[in-house]
Amino acid sequence: MGIKVLQQSKSQKQKEEAYLLFAKAADMGNLKAMEKMADALLFGNFGVQNITAAIQLYESLAKEGSCKAQNALGFLSSYGIGMEYDQAKALIYYTFGSAGGNMMSQMILGYRYLSGINVLQNCEVALSYYKKVADYIADTFEKSEGVPVEKVRLTERPENLSSNSEILDWDIYQYYKFLAERGDVQIQVSLGQLHLIGRKGLDQDYYKALHYFLKAAKAGSANAMAFIGKMYLEGNAAVPQNNATAFKYFSMAASKGNAIGLHGLGLLYFHGKGVPLNYAEALKYFQKAAEKGWPDAQFQLGFMYYSGSGIWKDYKLAFKYFYLASQSGQPLAIYYLAKMYATGTGVVRSCRTAVEKRLTFLKKRRCIQWRFSYGIELPFKAMHLLE
Numbered sequence: 396m397g398i399k400v401l402q403q404s405k406s407q408k409q410k411e412e413a414y415l416l417f418a419k420a421a422d423m424g425n426l427k428a429m430e431k432m433a434d435a436l437l438f439g440n441f442g443v444q445n446i447t448a449a450i451q452l453y454e455s456l457a458k459e460g461s462c463k464a465q466n467a468l469g470f471l472s473s474y475g476i477g478m479e480y481d482q483a484k485a486l487i488y489y490t491f492g493s494a495g496g497n498m499m500s501q502m503i504l505g506y507r508y509l510s511g512i513n514v515l516q517n518c519e520v521a522l523s524y525y526k527k528v529a530d531y532i533a534d535t536f537e538k539s540e541g542v543p544v545e546k547v548r549l550t551e552r553p554e555n556l557s558s559n560s561e562i563l564d565w566d567i568y569q570y571y572k573f574l575a576e577r578g579d580v581q582i583q584v585s586l587g588q589l590h591l592i593g594r595k596g597l598d599q600d601y602y603k604a605l606h607y608f609l610k611a612a613k614a615g616s617a618n619a620m621a622f623i624g625k626m627y628l629e630g631n632a633a634v635p636q637n638n639a640t641a642f643k644y645f646s647m648a649a650s651k652g653n654a655i656g657l658h659g660l661g662l663l664y665f666h667g668k669g670v671p672l673n674y675a676e677a678l679k680y681f682q683k684a685a686e687k688g689w690p691d692a693q694f695q696l697g698f699m700y701y702s703g704s705g706i707w708k709d710y711k712l713a714f715k716y717f718y719l720a721s722q723s724g725q726p727l728a729i730y731y732l733a734k735m736y737a738t739g740t741g742v743v744r745s746c747r748t749a750v751e752k753r754l755t756f757l758k759k760r761r762c763i764q765w766r767f768s769y770g771i772e773l774p775f776k777a778m779h780l781l782e
Contacts, residue, residue, distance in 0.1 A: 397428065414441035429456055430463050437467070446477035457488070462495025469500065482513045498528045502757075509750060518746040522737060525753040532757060533730045568597070575607060583611035584618050591622065601626070601633035612644075621648035621655035628659065628668070638669025649680070654689035657681075661695060665704070674705020685716065690723035694731075701731060710741025726759040 397416030404410045414435055420428035429452060435441040436449035450471065456464035469488030472481050486507075492500030505524035508517045575582045587607035593599030605626060611619035624644030630636025642663055648656025661680030664673045678699060684692030697716030700709045714735060720728035733752035736745050 397431070411441065417441075426456065426459060426461060430461060433464065433467070450477050457491075460495065462492045462497035462500065465489075465495065466492035466497045466500040466503075469503070486513060493524065493527075498531065501525070501527050505750075518750065522746050522750050522753075525750055525757075526737070529730060529733065529753045529756055533727065536727065575610070578610075578614065580611045580614045580616050580619075583607040583614075584616055584622070587611065587619065587622060591626070601631040605633045612647075617648040617651035617653035617656060620644045620651075621653050621659055624648065624656065624659050628663070638663065642669050652687075654684045654687035654692065657684035657687070658689050658692040658695070661692065665695065665699075674699070678706065685719070688723075690720040690725040690728070693717075693720035693723075694725045694728040697728060697731065701735075710735070714741045724759060726756055729756040729759060 397413045397420065400409060400416060401413035404413060414431070417428045417431040417435070418441075421432045432441070433449050433452040433456065436445045436452065438444065450468070453461075453464040453467050453471075457468055465488045468478075469485045469492060470476075471478055472488060473485035474480070489500045489504050489507075493504050501524045505521045505528075506512070507514050507521075508524065509521035510516065571582050571586060575586050584607070587604045588594075589597045590600045590607070591604035605623070608619040608623045608626070612623055621644065624641045624647075626634050627637045627644065628641035634640075641659065645656045645659035645663065649660050650656075657680045661677045661684060662668070663670050664680065665677035666672070670676075678696070681692045681695045681699070685696050693716045697713045697720060698704070699706055700716065701713035702708070714732070717728045717732045717735070721732055729752055733749050733756060734740070735742050736752060737749035738744065
């Protein structure tokens with residue numbers, strides 16, 4: 396309940412309600428609630444900041460096997476915050492945190508071994524730590540993301556909607572809403588995408604996304620048809636999961652030569668969703684979409700050749716398509732390139748390149764969100780990766 400309240404909180408009062416629930420659960424001995432309270436004491440999220448009390452609680456949790464507490468103690472020891480500056484002790488805490496599955500500890504150890512910070516520099520050891528994190532994130536991504544038609548890139552590019560700004564100015568948003576309601580198809584598709592994934596300061600709203608996509612599809616937009624297909628394929632609050640309807644909209648888009656629609660049909664045949672599983676058909680549609688430069692289709696082709704799904708394994712072709720997809724930032728393509736460089740599959744083995752690819756993949760997935768300032772520990776130039 397506390398986690399739910401905290402996730403939905405929009406005011407300090409709601410956050411305080413969440414921490415009151417954490418405090419009650421912690422008093423009953425719930426370890427995760429105790430971890431939340433230790434973080435609150437360290438950062439001053441609930442009442443007055445008390446680093447000493449936070450350390451005492453972390454130490455108690457560490458004895459119970461909390462890998463999060465061990466990671467926190469490693470960080471505090473490594474910088475001498477509230478406790479003695481001791482890199483040897485920090486290394487021990489990070490090692491136990493890593494063994495317990497803490498991704499931040501694994502990332503830190505990976506960087507330390509990669510750069511030789513208080514340990515002998517060893518790329519292979521670094522690679523093993525980064526592999527643990529990357530494998531977990533990739534597995535989670537493949538299971539939870541569903542069928543990744545395209546979640547990031549705007550297929551239509553009005554100037555302000557495709558800018559690098561993280562937040563869309565409210566006045567501009569109102570202006571674009573006005574244009575969308577007046578029948579501007581490009582704006583309709585772009586607003587539909589923004590609401591579908593919740594970007595540029597707009598809330599994720601499946602109903603609004605569907606509203607704009609339907610308007611654009613009615614006006615003949617193939618991109619809109621493809622995104623409606625995606626919505627039905629995955630299912631959400633606005634539309635029920637329906638493979639037949641997904642097939643219908645993907646087919647409409649594909650008939651216009653749309654890459655997203657072609658890719659969507661390929662996925663349906665590849666997974667046997669609403670149609671008989673047919674790798675030959677999947678390959679055909681993926682190839683057509685890949686020829687149009689669609690990175691997700693390029694990745695799927697690479698995966699088919701890498702895994703031998705319905706075709707002979709061909710690591711050279713797998714590498715080619717993974718590389719093409721990675722140039723557009725397709726995260727799983729980057730992950731598989733890292734695997735190939737790590738094992739020397741279809742390419743000359745390179746530990747350093749494998750590490751770099753894994754770091755790029757983790758950065759793409761924005762997998763590490765933590766309030767500690769790990770600027771010294773983590774080798775990311777783009778520190779917006781961290782909260």
